[in-house]
Amino acid sequence: MGVGEHASGPGHVPVMLGRVLELLAPAVAAAATRDPGRDPVYVDATLGMGGHAEAMLKAHPSLRLVGLDRDTTALERSARRLAPFGDRVRLEHAVYDEIPSVLRRLGLPAADAVLFDLGVSSPQLDEADRGFAYSYDAPLDMRMDRTQGPTAAEVVNGYPPAALARILREYGEERFAQRIASAIVREREREPLESTRRLADLVRASIPAATRRTGGNPAKRTFQALRIEVNGELDVWRRALPAALGVLPVGGRAAVLSYHSLEDRVTKQVLAAEAADSTPPDLPVPLPEHEPRFRLLTRGAELPSDEETTTNPRAGSARLRAAERVREAT
Structure with missing residues (x-):
């Protein structure tokens, strides 16, 4: 693909x-x-x-x-x-x-x-219901093979904080991996994260304002990391x-x-x-x-x-x- x-x-x-x-x-x-x-x-x-x-x-x-x-x-x-x-x-x-x-x-x-x-x-990117893109509001799925495997929602709502931070750091090369992982954990305790838009907004809010102004959408690295993890x-x-x-x-x-x-x-x-x-x-x-x-x-x-x-x-x-x-x- x-x-x-x-x-x-x-x-x-x-x-x-x-x-x-x-x-x-x-x-x-x-x-x-x-x-x-x-x-x-x-x-x-x-x-x-x-x-x-x-x-x-x-x-x-x-x-x-x-x-x-x-x-x-x-x-x-x-x-x-x-x-x-x-x-x-x-x-x-x-x-x-x-x-x-x-x-x-x-x-x-x-x-x-x-x-x-x-x-x-x-x-996969252009069809909103696949959940790969942060530009659409869709269920957090990201599975290339929708017949099997965990969804991105299962990863963000189920992984321990340290595992989330590791994925973001290693697979997304995200400088603010720990901050984003901590924000995800706080948010999912209030209500499970199920949509791409909510996750993208959360990532944006977790990153310093000065960083948000450059380099494109700040959710890009998090979405890449989750996709790599979901699909191994x-x-x-x-x-x-x-x-x-x-x-x-x-x-x-x-x-x-x-x-x-x-x-x-x-x-x-x-x-x-x-x-x-x-x-x-x-x-x-x-x-x-x-x-x-x-x-x-x-x-x-x-x-x-x-x-x-x-x-x-x-x-x-x-x-x-x-x-x-x-x-x-x-």
Whole structure:
């Protein structure tokens, strides 16, 4: 469910679409060369509205898509969008750390290209009843998969003060985490917090007036922190990226679009570790078992163009990283 499908017009234009296609195209070509009798497989691990997936299917007529999303509403919408591609498309209600098990269930030995477009999707933000946005008054939900898991209301009304402060500090990078957590506890003792508007107003009132005048809506960091906690996003991401890299054959590629520093930090660490030469420093030449299994395809994190962020402001925080498998796992 990526923020990457945010746009002002209909269709939700995906973020950095041209660059994503450019990065993943060699993996599709490598698959055709490596195994001419098998259709290349592309896993869109965060399908959202299906924008990246549609573009990949159009660009590569032999490509087969496995699209994952934990949001059943997103799956229904993307199914309609991708219907013209018929049996080249297989959509699965799953979280992205389940890629290996989904592929096994479908009888697929590998994925040649994988894309993660992380974060909350445009419909989730724009539909008030999902409870992701502080700009609407709605029930405090924030679940990407509304079939399971605790809601944001259960977190703010049930977590101990110290746990609330930790979440706000770690996941929201909120300077005033303790003040906000204390205010939440006082308010919920008077009456449970159930709406986005009430929580946003409480956060605003908890932050010093001088801070409220800059940096956008002061509730943004609290809402981000709660969303990450409700959906277990960082814990899932720490499992998901290594799992996805593990299903790539030599020549296979993975690309990641992230939208806040916590996600991008995990991405950077995992890819750097996989691309590192682990040869002991006292050896004169690398041993095969110590050679890197991946090579980085981006120099640091690539950013969207100024033109793109002008037409699609929600893309402004996007960071793109990618890697290619160059050696089989030992």
